[in-house]
Amino acid sequence: DTEVTQTPKHLVMGMTNKKSLKCEQHMGHRAMYWYKQKAKKPPELMFVYSYEKLSINESVPSRFSPECPNSSLLNLHLHALQPEDSALYLCASSQYDSGLAKNIQYFGAGTRLSVL
Amino acid sequence: AQSVTQLDSHVSVSEGTPVLLRCNYSSSYSPSLFWYVQHPNKGLQLLLKYTSAATLVKGINGFEAEFKKSETSFHLTKPSAHMSDAAEYFCVVSDPLGNMLTFGGGTRLMVKP
Numbered sequence: 225d226t227e228v229t230q231t232p233k234h235l236v237m238g239m240t241n242k243k244s245l246k247c248e249q250h251m252g253h254r255a256m257y258w259y260k261q262k263a264k265k266p267p268e269l270m271f272v273y274s275y276e277k278l279s280i281n282e283s284v285p286s287r288f289s290p291e292c293p294n295s296s297l298l299n300l301h302l303h304a305l306q307p308e309d310s311a312l313y314l315c316a317s318s319q320y321d322s323g324l325a326k327n328i329q330y331f332g333a334g335t336r337l338s339v340l
Numbered sequence: 341a342q343s344v345t346q347l348d349s350h351v352s353v354s355e356g357t358p359v360l361l362r363c364n365y366s367s368s369y370s371p372s373l374f375w376y377v378q379h380p381n382k383g384l385q386l387l388l389k390y391t392s393a394a395t396l397v398k399g400i401n402g403f404e405a406e407f408k409k410s411e412t413s414f415h416l417t418k419p420s421a422h423m424s425d426a427a428e429y430f431c432v433v434s435d436p437l438g439n440m441l442t443f444g445g446g447t448r449l450m451v452k453p
Contacts, residue, residue, distance in 0.1 A: 265445075266443030266446055267441075269441065274439070314384065323391045323393065326437055327439060329441065331385070334383050
């Protein structure tokens with residue numbers, strides 16, 4: 225089972241709102257990721273958490289604030305977003321593959337965010 | 341440094357005919373390569389991964405990819421397309437840890453009845 229669950233599936237918010245995206249996995253994966261995907265483009269990495277600590281921040285604006293409360297849960301807090309932040313936000317978690325000697329990432333279905 | 345080029349942004353085939361999606365890569369490391377598929381309004385699903393144990397890699401749903409080091413290619417093939425194969429396909433190269441994925445631009449596969 226390689227299920228990563230994201231909620232909500234869709235979110236509409238105004239530029240002054242505060243909202244949160246949630247990502248959950250119960251596979252024992254110790255690394256979790258946030259990606260942003262604009263229409264007809266590949267995903268872009270935003271953040272990486274490894275063992276519940278932020279290890280990579282790809283110069284993401286501070287209006288996006290990640291949080292990893294425990295090893296199964298990853299949140300993305302949103303505040304004062306702009307219309308250009310409208311996108312599909314994907315969460316992934318990774319499992320160590322001994323054959324490859326590296327992590328393999330498994331993705332959730334995403335949250336489609338519209339900022340009005 | 342690493343990069344991925346998917347040579348076709350769109351590929352259209354008839355149902356039952358072969359599929360070929362082309363991917364070239366460059367990597368400073370011994371490459372780890374993947375193909376992911378994304379159906380409309382869905383997340384990414386891992387199709388297959390190159391492990392260096394064999395140059396021909398079998399994935400899910402009848403897809404295969406062949407690693408050719410001399411050509412720096414990792415093309416995806418399927419002998420017979422099905423309507424359900426219509427989707428966006430991403431060729432991906434990973435850093436040594438597997439945390440930083442570099443995506444190609446994607447190839448949209450259309451399957452005609």
